[in-house]
Amino acid sequence: MENKKSVTIHDIARVLQIDSSTVSRALNNNPRVSAKTKKIVQDKAKEMHYRPNTLASNLRTQKSNTIGIIVPHITKYFFSTAISGIEEEAHKAGYNVIICQSKDSEDLEAKNINTLLSSRVDGILLSPAIKTSTIDHIQKAMESNIPIFFFDRYIKEVSTTKVITDDRITSKELALHLLSQGIRKLAVLTGDTKVSIYDNRVKGIYDAFKESGLNTESKLIMQQIKLDIDEAHEAINKWVEKKVDFDAVFAMNDMAAIGAQKALQEKGFKIPEDVLVAGFSNEPIAKLVSPPITTVHQPAAEIGKLAAKKIINHIQESDKSILASETAVLDSELIIRESTLRKK
Amino acid sequence: MENKKSVTIHDIARVLQIDSSTVSRALNNNPRVSAKTKKIVQDKAKEMHYRPNTLASNLRTQKSNTIGIIVPHITKYFFSTAISGIEEEAHKAGYNVIICQSKDSEDLEAKNINTLLSSRVDGILLSPAIKTSTIDHIQKAMESNIPIFFFDRYIKEVSTTKVITDDRITSKELALHLLSQGIRKLAVLTGDTKVSIYDNRVKGIYDAFKESGLNTESKLIMQQIKLDIDEAHEAINKWVEKKVDFDAVFAMNDMAAIGAQKALQEKGFKIPEDVLVAGFSNEPIAKLVSPPITTVHQPAAEIGKLAAKKIINHIQESDKSILASETAVLDSELIIRESTLRKK
DNA sequence: AATTATTGTACAATCGATTGTATTTTTTTT
DNA sequence: AAAAAAAATACAATCGATTGTACAATAATT
Numbered sequence: 001m002e003n004k005k006s007v008t009i010h011d012i013a014r015v016l017q018i019d020s021s022t023v024s025r026a027l028n029n030n031p032r033v034s035a036k037t038k039k040i041v042q043d044k045a046k047e048m049h050y051r052p053n054t055l056a057s058n059l060r061t062q063k064s065n066t067i068g069i070i071v072p073h074i075t076k077y078f079f080s081t082a083i084s085g086i087e088e089e090a091h092k093a094g095y096n097v098i099i100c101q102s103k104d105s106e107d108l109e110a111k112n113i114n115t116l117l118s119s120r121v122d123g124i125l126l127s128p129a130i131k132t133s134t135i136d137h138i139q140k141a142m143e144s145n146i147p148i149f150f151f152d153r154y155i156k157e158v159s160t161t162k163v164i165t166d167d168r169i170t171s172k173e174l175a176l177h178l179l180s181q182g183i184r185k186l187a188v189l190t191g192d193t194k195v196s197i198y199d200n201r202v203k204g205i206y207d208a209f210k211e212s213g214l215n216t217e218s219k220l221i222m223q224q225i226k227l228d229i230d231e232a233h234e235a236i237n238k239w240v241e242k243k244v245d246f247d248a249v250f251a252m253n254d255m256a257a258i259g260a261q262k263a264l265q266e267k268g269f270k271i272p273e274d275v276l277v278a279g280f281s282n283e284p285i286a287k288l289v290s291p292p293i294t295t296v297h298q299p300a301a302e303i304g305k306l307a308a309k310k311i312i313n314h315i316q317e318s319d320k321s322i323l324a325s326e327t328a329v330l331d332s333e334l335i336i337r338e339s340t341l342r343k344k
Numbered sequence: 345m346e347n348k349k350s351v352t353i354h355d356i357a358r359v360l361q362i363d364s365s366t367v368s369r370a371l372n373n374n375p376r377v378s379a380k381t382k383k384i385v386q387d388k389a390k391e392m393h394y395r396p397n398t399l400a401s402n403l404r405t406q407k408s409n410t411i412g413i414i415v416p417h418i419t420k421y422f423f424s425t426a427i428s429g430i431e432e433e434a435h436k437a438g439y440n441v442i443i444c445q446s447k448d449s450e451d452l453e454a455k456n457i458n459t460l461l462s463s464r465v466d467g468i469l470l471s472p473a474i475k476t477s478t479i480d481h482i483q484k485a486m487e488s489n490i491p492i493f494f495f496d497r498y499i500k501e502v503s504t505t506k507v508i509t510d511d512r513i514t515s516k517e518l519a520l521h522l523l524s525q526g527i528r529k530l531a532v533l534t535g536d537t538k539v540s541i542y543d544n545r546v547k548g549i550y551d552a553f554k555e556s557g558l559n560t561e562s563k564l565i566m567q568q569i570k571l572d573i574d575e576a577h578e579a580i581n582k583w584v585e586k587k588v589d590f591d592a593v594f595a596m597n598d599m600a601a602i603g604a605q606k607a608l609q610e611k612g613f614k615i616p617e618d619v620l621v622a623g624f625s626n627e628p629i630a631k632l633v634s635p636p637i638t639t640v641h642q643p644a645a646e647i648g649k650l651a652a653k654k655i656i657n658h659i660q661e662s663d664k665s666i667l668a669s670e671t672a673v674l675d676s677e678l679i680i681r682e683s684t685l686r687k688k
Numbered sequence: 689a690a691t692t693a694t695t696g697t698a699c700a701a702t703c704g705a706t707t708g709t710a711t712t713t714t715t716t717t718t
Numbered sequence: 719a720a721a722a723a724a725a726a727t728a729c730a731a732t733c734g735a736t737t738g739t740a741c742a743a744t745a746a747t748t
Contacts, residue, residue: 010734018697021698023735024734024735025697032697053462053464053734054464055403059400059702059703059704061703073428074424075425080424099442101428118396229632262632288606289633350704353705354704363727363728363729365707365727365728365729366726366727396704400704401706691746695742695743696742697741698739699740700737702737704733705733706732707730708731711727712725714725715725716723717721
């Protein structure tokens with residue numbers, strides 16, 4: 001079997017005895033080509049199974065109509081949902097997306113950025129890695145003149161457009177809700193507060209304490225962990241064994257909340273009678289465990305959509321000077337479930 | 345701010361007063377360039393922040409070092425895990441991936457294939473949409489001479505390499521396990537049996553009945569639904585209301601199993617005392633509900649890795665004639681949990 | 689019918705990297 | 719030191735599509 005080479009506009013031009021530029025214009029519906037010729041060309045293109053070579057086109061036009069996405073983990077529901085949102089908007093506008101995972105590693109993130117820039121993406125939507133401590137690789141990329149926007153997570157020191165949620169506000173709401181249940185002491189499981197989202201959520205908790213006039217010294221304990229089931233499980237176990245007193249757990253994501261709930265139940269605590277448990281992000285699983293867990297719904301798909309819209313806008317805006325970097329904040333929503341409702 | 349054009353090998357060549365072909369060879373470590381010149385060029389390239397233009401390179405070399413992936417939904421844990429596996433192997437081999445979602449629509453799937461072919465990916469890994477009834481778009485793509493391999497799901501009528509799991513065998517195992525618990529009647533919630541995976545799982549159940557010498561007429565009922573929480577919930581409710589007799593549910597994915605379990609519990613049935621419940625795929629959530637649900641673990645990451653390896657092998661093999669299409673079957677694993685263990 | 693305006697096509701350069709061939713420079717051999 | 723061999727570099731075509739400019743064909747105007 002010979003190696004079938006793919007059909008080019010030159011092949012079509014040769015067959016029709018016309019110039020390839022005319023073929024190109026005909027296929028792109030350019031007014032300089034007569035309707036008659038267009039029809040002939042388009043028919044022949046279909047007949048010959050012509051498929052435009054995006055590489056060649058992109059090279060010539062200096063744009064790839066592609067948006068790069070970098071997320072920590074595509075297996076996380078929040079991110080895969082956000083990606084879906086980005087994809088949807090991107091496709092609507094005729095853009096493709098390339099998805100990369102940083103696995104929360106700064107190295108990989110830098111590599112991903114490089115790959116995307118080499119692929120000449122028109123823009124990058126980035127939700128930075130937890131471990132991102134230096135911002136060199138991002139700064140350098142921004143010098144290359146292709147826009148990099150943040151979504152969900154962001155880096156304070158980098159000034160660019162971001163699409164985020166009002167974590168701080170909703171975190172405060174959740175904390176107020178817990179306090180309103182009359183708890184003695186709140187235990188918080190947080191992620192690295194160098195990460196914007198965790199920082200904001202913690203600040204929200206302090207806001208709630210301040211507003212309630214409560215003393216964080218005596219009524220709040222906090223521990224930083226890797227926010228997954230196992231580490232949360234372990235952290236709670238240690239607290240219980242050390243007889244640390246608390247009667248509510250606020251974990252900064254749902255997986256940690258589930259791990260905490262499991263650990264507490266194994267130790268014989270009843271949720272919510274003995275201890276309240278709350279999470280964050282509204283993973284589908286949160287409402288399926290027993291009891292269903294109070295959490296915060298973040299509009300992942302909307303974040304993705306908006307971020308995509310914004311960067312596409314930016315790409316297509318010829319006069320870049322009028323585009324300042326802005327911060328779009330989407331509302332998140334407190335979802336109260338059984339796990340934090342004290343029975344009367 | 346002027347529009348910074350990116351640095352090309354020609355820019356480097358001009359600065360160094362040498363030919364761009366030498367620059368190209370120096371950067372690619374070609375033996376035709378002296379070590380001294382290589383050093384000079386590479387240093388200068390770094391200094392000038394040179395970044396190769398992948399588009400140009402790909403156009404010239406007629407390969408993109410990119411693999412396209414099409415899955416029904418990236419938000420499904422199984423698929424995002426498989427994608428992670430593919431990515432890992434691909435990156436190891438110097439390939440990038442482009443990920444597309446078909447949303448289980450044949451139209452979108454065809455569009456995705458077209459996009460990928462236009463982007464000149466070197467190969468496509470496809471897990472076909474449920475709704476894929478015609479195979480034209482796949483056949484046509486295969487004519488274009490770029491390999492399309494299946495993973496997880498496949499289409500019988502299309503002969504190409506596939507990487508799948510031994511669903512039928514493990515489904516049979518699971519069914520045997522249920523039968524061994526001494527059940528009266530098994531209720532099966534299946535997806536569209538036109539889809540390979542569901543077809544195989546159903547066949548596995550029949551295998552188990554045959555092996556046990558049991559009559560499927562009297563001891564098995566089956567219903568085809570969209571395998572999600574809500575439809576499963578509804579299906580179970582209807583059965584219960586109609587007083588259909590069964591004391592075990594085998595749902596062909598975990599979400600449906602969870603929906604079924606919820607519905608049964610709401611109707612007052614105890615799991616597993618009154619009814620056994622089993623799912624499929626070992627979603628993380630399956631072990632977190634109460635009671636934890638018996639399921640089948642499918643090695644998603646391994647499937648992805650193997651599929652990636654196979655297609656990269658195929659791409660890099662110059663003598664395509666020796667490559668026949670093959671079927672790799674990976675073992676899946678029965679995971680028995682509380683939901684199907686009758687208390688003695 | 690001659691001139692101008694308009695429309696449709698063809699020509700040729702270009703995007704940036706790669707690569708076969710030709711040429712120059714250096715090294716080795718006699 | 720001249721000839722041959724080897725190494726390093728330069729030249730030029732190419733990948734496929736796009737696009738500004740030039741030219742030809744037709745239509746409109748006088």
